[in-house]
Amino acid sequence: MNDRTAGEDxxxxxxxxxxxxxxxxxxxxxxxxxxxxxxxxxxxLRKGRSLGLVGESGCGKTTVGMTLMGLLPxxxxxxxxxxxxxxxxxxxxxxxxxxxxxxxxxxMIFQAAMNALNPVQRVEKQIAEAILTHAPELxxxxxxxxxxxxxxxxxxxxxxxxxxxxxxxxxxKQRAIIAMAxxxxxxxxxxxEPTTALDVIVQHQILEETKALQRDLDISIIFISHDISIxxxxxxxxxxxxxxxxxEYGSREEVFGDPRHYxxxxxxxxxxxxxxxxxxxxxxxxETPSLVNPPSGCxxxxxxxxxxxxxxxxxPDWMEVSPTHRVLCARCLxx
Amino acid sequence: xxxxxxxxxxISKTYRTKASLFxxxxxxxxxxxxxxSLDVPKGEIFGLVGESGSGKTTAGRLxxxxxxxxxxxxxxxxxxxxxxxxxxxxxxxxxxxxxxxxPYQSLNPQLSIYESxxxxxxxxxxxxxxxRMERVLSMIQTVGLSxxxxxxxxxxxxxxxxxxxxxxxxxxxxxxxxxxxxxxxxSMLDASxxxxxxxxxxxxxxxxxxxxxxxxxxxxxxxxxxDRIAVIYRGHLMEVGPAEEVIHRPLHPYxxxxxxxLPKFGVAGEIPRYDTLLETERDPGGxxxxxxxxxxxxxxxxxxCSRSLPGLEPAGPARFVACFYPGDEGGGAxxxxx
Numbered sequence: 084m085n086d087r088t089a090g091e092d093x094x095x096x097x098x099x100x101x102x103x104x105x106x107x108x109x110x111x112x113x114x115x116x117x118x119x120x121x122x123x124x125x126x127x128l129r130k131g132r133s134l135g136l137v138g139e140s141g142c143g144k145t146t147v148g149m150t151l152m153g154l155l156p157x158x159x160x161x162x163x164x165x166x167x168x169x170x171x172x173x174x175x176x177x178x179x180x181x182x183x184x185x186x187x188x189x190x191m192i193f194q195a196a197m198n199a200l201n202p203v204q205r206v207e208k209q210i211a212e213a214i215l216t217h218a219p220e221l222x223x224x225x226x227x228x229x230x231x232x233x234x235x236x237x238x239x240x241x242x243x244x245x246x247x248x249x250x251x252x253x254x255x256k257q258r259a260i261i262a263m264a265x266x267x268x269x270x271x272x273x274x275x276e277p278t279t280a281l282d283v284i285v286q287h288q289i290l291e292e293t294k295a296l297q298r299d300l301d302i303s304i305i306f307i308s309h310d311i312s313i314x315x316x317x318x319x320x321x322x323x324x325x326x327x328x329x330x331e332y333g334s335r336e337e338v339f340g341d342p343r344h345y346x347x348x349x350x351x352x353x354x355x356x357x358x359x360x361x362x363x364x365x366x367x368x369x370e371t372p373s374l375v376n377p378p379s380g381c382x383x384x385x386x387x388x389x390x391x392x393x394x395x396x397x398x399p400d401w402m403e404v405s406p407t408h409r410v411l412c413a414r415c416l417x418x
Numbered sequence: 419x420x421x422x423x424x425x426x427x428x429i430s431k432t433y434r435t436k437a438s439l440f441x442x443x444x445x446x447x448x449x450x451x452x453x454x455s456l457d458v459p460k461g462e463i464f465g466l467v468g469e470s471g472s473g474k475t476t477a478g479r480l481x482x483x484x485x486x487x488x489x490x491x492x493x494x495x496x497x498x499x500x501x502x503x504x505x506x507x508x509x510x511x512x513x514x515x516x517x518x519x520x521p522y523q524s525l526n527p528q529l530s531i532y533e534s535x536x537x538x539x540x541x542x543x544x545x546x547x548x549x550r551m552e553r554v555l556s557m558i559q560t561v562g563l564s565x566x567x568x569x570x571x572x573x574x575x576x577x578x579x580x581x582x583x584x585x586x587x588x589x590x591x592x593x594x595x596x597x598x599x600x601x602x603x604x605s606m607l608d609a610s611x612x613x614x615x616x617x618x619x620x621x622x623x624x625x626x627x628x629x630x631x632x633x634x635x636x637x638x639x640x641x642x643x644x645d646r647i648a649v650i651y652r653g654h655l656m657e658v659g660p661a662e663e664v665i666h667r668p669l670h671p672y673x674x675x676x677x678x679x680l681p682k683f684g685v686a687g688e689i690p691r692y693d694t695l696l697e698t699e700r701d702p703g704g705x706x707x708x709x710x711x712x713x714x715x716x717x718x719x720x721x722x723c724s725r726s727l728p729g730l731e732p733a734g735p736a737r738f739v740a741c742f743y744p745g746d747e748g749g750g751a752x753x754x755x756x
Contacts, residue, residue: 139608282469283635284695287679309608312681353613355638357665357680358689364642366614370578 102128107164120146122327133304135318142324153181190264192274200248207244233262254285275307326382333408343415422457429490450476452653465644473653478599515590517600521582532570557588580611652710659737669744
């Protein structure tokens with residue numbers, strides 16, 4: 084991509100956080116009341132780093148992604164909190180201002196990306212159009228030249244540029260979607276279950292390529308997935324989400340090597356692996372709590388082995404395990 | 419090996435596909451299964467592991483007679499399954515059950531949990547009156563929905579995905595079948611619910627001695643559940659053997675490529691890298707009559723592997739592999755590609 088160096092100046096200086104989310108609460112107005120899908124979460128992301136948000140369905144991980152993109156549905160609402168992106172608060176921005184941020188600075192790779200391409204337009208045309216929308220000063224030839232560069236970057240064969248999406252395999256479509264996300268040189272890419280629909284071999288290739296792209300282009304990525312093994316594979320830092328809250332946050336090594344929150348431990352114990360001794364899987368008993376009337380204390384305490392009587396009453400506090408590793412539970416500090 | 423309860427003998431199945439509307443795909447034949455033979459002894463959990471389009475679901479559907487093969491035979495307890503009529507067919511339908519992938523679609527939304535689970539008993543005229551209710555309640559309890567009285571009058575929409583899948587298992591197991599086909603029963607569920615389903619499957623075998631064909635794309639799930647596994651690729655069985663053996667000492671280059679591709683979760687040290695997958699596919703060189711993995715295989719021999727199809731041959735105790743150069747042997751045409 085030839086204007087990557089030119090795009091450098093729009094970036095924040097190296098030392099600062101690219102993204103700081105502070106006390107973000109987002110929910111949806113439903114018939115049963117306001118459902119707090121994301122409840123007071125905070126995290127930050129430096130330039131060139133990747134963060135994996137992992138959790139089960141309904142934990143709020145996709146809502147985080149949609150909020151960062153400014154793409155909440157009409158019944159969605161940000162109740163409180165700040166999203167500082169390169170120093171400016173995205174929550175305060177108007178729709179018009181967000182439109183300038185979206186795709187150009189923050190891009191997204193959607194869940195079910197297979198259906199995210201326009202079926203009646205050639206792939207090169209779609210990507211060129213995305214480039215031209217955000218950089219109208221370019222000529223069509225220049226845009227197509229950039230598409231060529233993008234194809235090379237995501238390992239799509241050059242001679243397939245003129246094809247329609249239906250002529251692509253699932254893996255190729257996913258690569259085209261990644262090319263589209265890269266089209267405007269974003270600083271941050273949000274990848275929501277980017278490989279869920281793909282077979283393991285293709286998934287592996289795409290994850291490896293994404294890691295390489297991130298390294299080479301120095302992009303920040305937020306990976307959102309229910310699959311711990313994928314998140315562990317691609318992310319520097321891990322945030323574990325449960326029932327709308329972040330419950331554990333730290334480097335990949337800390338969270339998976341020394342998990343502290345009982346939910347993280349339970350999640351890991353319920354996951355079959357290939358290596359090591361074959362051990363019994365321990366399912367997590369019970370169901371996730373309602374997010375319309377969430378319990379006042381710890382949200383996991385009904386399902387937790389270590390819960391004490393006070394757990395269901397008092398709101399848990401963040402505890403620091405190390406300067407980079409924190410956990411939302413006072414009882415979790417003992418290893 | 420004990421007498422197999424299920425036997426597949428050289429099963430082949432080809433589907434005719436229509437051309438797609440905009441010409442992306444031409445009309446043609448898809449060979450879903452090609453001369454697949456398998457024995458599953460009584461009480462075993464046998465895993466069929468493959469990617470999408472490998473034919474694993476077709477194999478399961480053939481066993482429960484949702485499909486019929488173009489050639490070959492399926493035998494249950496020595497009796498050919500195709501050609502069964504009347505009462506014997508109905509008996510077969512009682513003995514063999516299926517658990518489907520998607521519990522959101524496999525349960526009738528208009529039937530209560532009781533009605534869903536009792537229906538098979540009604541159809542097969544098993545148990546009567548109070549005993550029916552008893553059997554339903556006890557089965558619902560067995561799948562971990564407790565207390566069962568609290569669940570029988572609910573409807574599927576009031577249950578979570580994991581609970582629905584447990585109802586689907588209860589519905590299959592209430593007839594006390596001899597054989598169950600479970601087709602990716604956890605692929606729609608979160609990890610914590612999947613573990614529960616896996617443990618229920620193990621419990622069903624322990625309690626009822628049922629034999630299970632477990633169809634999955636996940637080697638890790640197969641390792642946890644299965645005694646033996648078969649790796650299937652484009653309608654061919656590539657490798658068969660005890661689950662732990664196949665996963666820790668894979669012989670077929672395709673099995674090795676699958677294991678290479680799995681996210682290793684910080685334990686890569688224990689699992690070697692095999693590097694059997696070519697980065698770019700090689701040219702099959704005319705009509706492909708050879709090994710289905712030839713175009714992706716780094717270890718293939720250019721002429722031998724492209725011109726003849728390796729059969730599933732014994733390779734050590736209880737192990738079978740369909741490859742001319744299994745394990746660490748090289749084919750000669752080892753190289754970077756075409």
